[in-house]
Amino acid sequence: MIDALLAGRLYGKPQARTAKNGSAFAVGKIRVGTRGGSALFVSVITFSATAAQALLALEDGDSITIAGELTPKVWTDRDGTAHPQLDLLAHAVLSPYHVKRKREAMAGRDAPRAPDPCADAPEGAEPPAQQAAAADFDDEIPF
Numbered sequence: 001m002i003d004a005l006l007a008g009r010l011y012g013k014p015q016a017r018t019a020k021n022g023s024a025f026a027v028g029k030i031r032v033g034t035r036g037g038s039a040l041f042v043s044v045i046t047f048s049a050t051a052a053q054a055l056l057a058l059e060d061g062d063s064i065t066i067a068g069e070l071t072p073k074v075w076t077d078r079d080g081t082a083h084p085q086l087d088l089l090a091h092a093v094l095s096p097y098h099v100k101r102k103r104e105a106m107a108g109r110d111a112p113r114a115p116d117p118c119a120d121a122p123e124g125a126e127p128p129a130q131q132a133a134a135a136d137f138d139d140e141i142p143f
Contacts, residue, residue, distance in 0.1 A: 004070035004088065006042060008032035010062050014044075014055045026052035030064055032086075044068075046090035054093035067092040 014028030028044045044066060046052050058064060068090040075085050 002070040002072070003067075005065065005067045006030065006032050006070075006088065007063070007065040008039075008042070010058055010060055010064055011041060013060050014058065016052065016056055023047065024049070024052065026055045028055055030066065040084060040086060042070075042086040042088050044088045044090050046093070048091055051090050051093045054095065054098060055090070057097075058095055063096055065094040066090045067094075 008030040011029045011031045014026055016024065016026050018024055025045060025047045030042050030044060031039050032042055033039050044055070046055060046068070055064075066088060068088045071087045071089075073085040073087060074082050076082050
């Protein structure tokens with residue numbers, strides 16, 4: 001098993017399906033960019049209800065990050081050329097929408113926020129953490 005975290009864009013609209021035993025799942029495809037500028041298409045399947053709900057809420061072209069078990073494969077076209085293929089069994093789905101919603105929930109829109117430790121510092125002063133770190137290195141730089 002390869003534990004993976006992939007970020008890319010949805011390619012097509014994800015679909016809800018039902019297995020022969022009656023359990024629901026979702027499938028989709030994401031386009032993941034590579035270092036060389038090309039892209040790989042990753043087939044995604046999830047049996048997790050929360051991951052399926054998050055996947056199905058997105059549209060073609062939406063940014064997405066998916067965590068799960070990655071399985072590398074190879075397929076051969078009609079000309080006999082081998083191409084890489086990746087399949088991902090998703091456990092968690094995260095999109096910009098989910099990040100925004102989670103940040104708002106964590107901030108507690110109406111909840112009091114922690115005081116800023118740098119609020120009373122004079123303008124141009126270093127934050128307390130940086131002042132402490134600077135005190136640890138009182139020697140001169142040798143170069």
